[in-house]
Amino acid sequence: MQITFLLNGETTQYSLSDASVTLLDWLREYRGLTGSKEACREGDCGACTVMLSDATGSRAINACITLMAQLHGKALRTVEGIGNSAAPHPVQQALIDQHGSQCGFCTPGIAVALAAAHLNGEHDHDAALAGNLCRCTGYAPIIRAAESAAAQPVPDCMHEDAKALAATALAQISSGGCGGADSPPAYLPENADDLAAWLLAQPSSTLVAGGTDLGLAVTKALKPLGEAVFLHRCADLQQVTTSADEIRIGAGVSIAQLLRAMAKPHPAFAALLKRFASPQIRAMATLGGNIANGSPIADAPPVLIALGARVHLRRGDVRRQVALEDFYLGYRKQDRTPGEFIEAVTIAARAPNLRAYKLSKRFDQDISTLCAAFNLSAKAGRISEARVAFGGMAAVPARARKLEAALIGQPLDDIAEGAVSLSLGEDFAPISDFRGSAAYRMQAAENLIIRYARDLAGEAVSVLEVAS
Numbered sequence: 001m002q003i004t005f006l007l008n009g010e011t012t013q014y015s016l017s018d019a020s021v022t023l024l025d026w027l028r029e030y031r032g033l034t035g036s037k038e039a040c041r042e043g044d045c046g047a048c049t050v051m052l053s054d055a056t057g058s059r060a061i062n063a064c065i066t067l068m069a070q071l072h073g074k075a076l077r078t079v080e081g082i083g084n085s086a087a088p089h090p091v092q093q094a095l096i097d098q099h100g101s102q103c104g105f106c107t108p109g110i111a112v113a114l115a116a117a118h119l120n121g122e123h124d125h126d127a128a129l130a131g132n133l134c135r136c137t138g139y140a141p142i143i144r145a146a147e148s149a150a151a152q153p154v155p156d157c158m159h160e161d162a163k164a165l166a167a168t169a170l171a172q173i174s175s176g177g178c179g180g181a182d183s184p185p186a187y188l189p190e191n192a193d194d195l196a197a198w199l200l201a202q203p204s205s206t207l208v209a210g211g212t213d214l215g216l217a218v219t220k221a222l223k224p225l226g227e228a229v230f231l232h233r234c235a236d237l238q239q240v241t242t243s244a245d246e247i248r249i250g251a252g253v254s255i256a257q258l259l260r261a262m263a264k265p266h267p268a269f270a271a272l273l274k275r276f277a278s279p280q281i282r283a284m285a286t287l288g289g290n291i292a293n294g295s296p297i298a299d300a301p302p303v304l305i306a307l308g309a310r311v312h313l314r315r316g317d318v319r320r321q322v323a324l325e326d327f328y329l330g331y332r333k334q335d336r337t338p339g340e341f342i343e344a345v346t347i348a349a350r351a352p353n354l355r356a357y358k359l360s361k362r363f364d365q366d367i368s369t370l371c372a373a374f375n376l377s378a379k380a381g382r383i384s385e386a387r388v389a390f391g392g393m394a395a396v397p398a399r400a401r402k403l404e405a406a407l408i409g410q411p412l413d414d415i416a417e418g419a420v421s422l423s424l425g426e427d428f429a430p431i432s433d434f435r436g437s438a439a440y441r442m443q444a445a446e447n448l449i450i451r452y453a454r455d456l457a458g459e460a461v462s463v464l465e466v467a468s
């Protein structure tokens, strides 16, 4: 299989014989582009940040957990391609002028993350840098550099990829179908029908969506992917459609795309997604992958469950749907047969009382210790329907059915007082792990009930709302 893409403006071909080769390894070891650094190798530090562009725009991503097949038809720009010593990119010059680099190991990744944000006209520099760790300079000079570069024009080279992609029709070039004469095959389907047919014939293939969980299996657990099918070219799985009652979200919708799509109908969901990992991870990670990975501490499932989500599954041409809370059968066990994949998720279009809270050790770029989502409806002022779901309290994301029952019938605008006596003791028996003890989880989860009640009453409950 031929993977064709633009690398710093040049059309580049790569013969894919092993689906597990990461972009960072290829750049550094085979291509000699060592500007992108290898540090954590798990998408956490941003030292390997590069910029990926396609018809939908440009975004910073982590090269260390991106697989070569994910580049097909796209344009890649590494730190070597955003500027050079004769004509540095404005953020590179500003990092020098503002003393934004000390040991310099993080600097190439920071320069590319800021260059991508600069190209997109993003001025929330903290948000742009949430996926970039700097240990020795400290962020103040780096933010000063971002601020001073903001008014500078975008260099021409940063606009070239979009033009070249359109001119070369690169995105339409065939990858040559299935690759792997001497190794496990890899396949890049163009739509959900192709994907369904492949998975029906090869049910043991690894389905790769954004690869932000699977990439770690390769780089950390050292488990090769084997036979792999990649979902990122299935544009029909990347649609968000809204009707009067529901929103349908394709499984291939990225978390970044979902964040934008939820801003209006479900701002509480969008606010939670802002804290999902980092811009680099959100650009690649998909909603389908978040659900199918089945982590009890994944961020999206509690909110989706609170929104009455139904998972739309497909095997060949056979489709069925299941409530998300019933999809999870046990720790990392799902109601999904071999060859079956998630095609979409549907959620309620309206939920004015939806709120979601994530507790983690760091504000940005951290997995939840606990995640809670509340969605109450009322008739004649009294709670008539309650959907409350937690992540991090059990082996799977789950509803708090006893709590829900206790809420039914209570006056909606006066739950703050009663909230202190509501308990989760009959719903959950959480475990202790390195993220939090069982006692902490229970206490914190019960505190979130009070937080929700106060939030509904209009009090400021987010750390971002508290001003000195």
Ligand SMILES: Cc1cc2nc3c(=O)[nH]c(=O)nc-3n(C[C@H](O)[C@H](O)[C@H](O)COP(=O)(O)OP(=O)(O)OC[C@H]3O[C@@H](n4cnc5c(N)ncnc54)[C@H](O)[C@@H]3O)c2cc1C
Pocket (backbone or CB within 6 Å): 042, 043, 044, 206, 207, 208, 209, 210, 211, 212, 213, 214, 215, 216, 231, 251, 252, 275, 276, 277, 278, 281, 284, 285, 286, 287, 288, 289, 290, 291, 292, 293, 297, 298, 299, 300, 340, 341, 342, 343, 365, 366, 367, 368
């Ligand atoms: C640094 C870092 C930070 C992270 N932070 C967070 C965080 O804050 N919150 C959070 O919830 N998660 C976080 N994650 C985990 C991960 O990003 C998410 O779970 C993400 O949504 C996975 O999506 P993906 O498309 O990358 O999945 P992939 O890695 O491609 O796949 C994950 C699993 O799902 C399966 N799969 C994918 N799509 C489908 C489908 N359509 N049908 C059936 N099976 C499918 C794959 O076969 C695989 O088993 C983080 C990961 C990293 C590396």
Ligand code: FES
Pocket (backbone or CB within 6 Å): 037, 038, 039, 040, 041, 042, 043, 044, 045, 046, 047, 048, 049, 062, 063, 064, 065
């Ligand atoms: S090496 Fe740390 S994010 Fe890639």
Ligand code: FES
Pocket (backbone or CB within 6 Å): 100, 101, 102, 103, 104, 105, 106, 107, 133, 134, 135, 136, 137, 138
């Ligand atoms: S300059 Fe040393 S880690 Fe950032």
